[in-house]
Amino acid sequence: MKFIAALLPVIAFLLVLIYLDSFKLIRKNVLIYSIVWGICAAILSYFVNNLIVSITDLNNRAFCRAVSPPVEETLKSLFLIFLVMKGKIGFRIDGAIYGFAIGAGFALYENIFFLHEIPTDNMWLWIIRGFGTAIMHGGVTSILGVLLMHAREKNRSIFKYLGLGLLLVILIHSLFNHFLLPPLASMFIILIIISVVEIAIFQVNERLLREWLELEFDSEVKLLAMIRKGEFLQSKPGKYLISIRQKFSKFVVLDMLSYISLYLELSVRAKGNLMLKESGLPVKKDIEVTTKLLELKSLEKNIGKTGLMAISPILRISKKNIIKWSLL
Secondary structure, three states: OHHHHHHHHHHHHHHHHHHHOOOOOOOHHHHHHHHHHHHHHHHHHHHHHHHHHHHHOOOHHHHHHHHHHHHHHHHHHHHHHHHHHOOOOOOHHHHHHHHHHHHHHHHHHHHHHHHHHOOOOOHHHHHHHHHHHHHHHHHHHHHHHHHHHHHHHOOOOHHHHHHHHHHHHHHHHHHHHOOOOOHHHHHHHHHHHHHHHHHHHHHHHHHHHHHHHHHHHHHHHHHHHHHHHOOHHHOHHHHHHHHHHHHOOHHHHHHHHHHHHHHHHHHHHHHHHHHHHHOOOOOOOOOOHHHHHHHHHHHHHHHHHHHHHHHHHHHOOOHHHHHHHHHO
């Protein structure tokens, strides 16, 4: 029973977060990598923490309050930073889930370690570790994931938000380790706070995601219709393309127009699939998508980075748009 009490809560919480994600854009391989990194971070933390203790000779109370929170939260954040910097996360909700998965992996290893190191059958100890400490580890890394994705979506400095986010999660972790309240009370408080914060994150971000879908879907459909009717060059985006044509060869400009048309076609289809998925309706796969995506990459190569930057205001290219190709 003590294994269930120590390990099941954080796994159940992670599964609930995945269930609450209406759009179901989580990549299973990235989710698994996140859990694995959490385990690796726990192992690394063990050696780093022991090294610091041997050098400083800190007592256990000072160590738990001042040393373990920054060490553990920094190591947990490394894979999250990698995912955000490499554009592997498209939405804040995904950042929250991957972040919690990292914390869950960390907590699973830590609790398994203590199950072997502490020979006691006191169920309250394992209940508190399962519902309190484990949820705290997942929750704070989840919050950091949301902050990093907020910075990415708003085109703000990720490193600034990383610094502020790490300070926040280290503070929460340290306060938890101060044991200001009885263990059972601390467990209930952290469980309630993390639950409320996660639910609020999901509600706000799913509303923003729906608004983004509706707004861009409508504008992209209209733009694509103009291209197919031959009215694109009379529109504002078309006039913008005409205004920059002197900076590029006529062949590159033609590739730009082809790229815009193909990009919009795929984007509209992906957003439509996303809406179907959110509504619980089946999504049909297009067998021609792979060919079209390869054509899109070929056009990107022909246009070059400068050309893509020039037409990005027309297409509003963002990490969200790149992630949505997975829905085709």
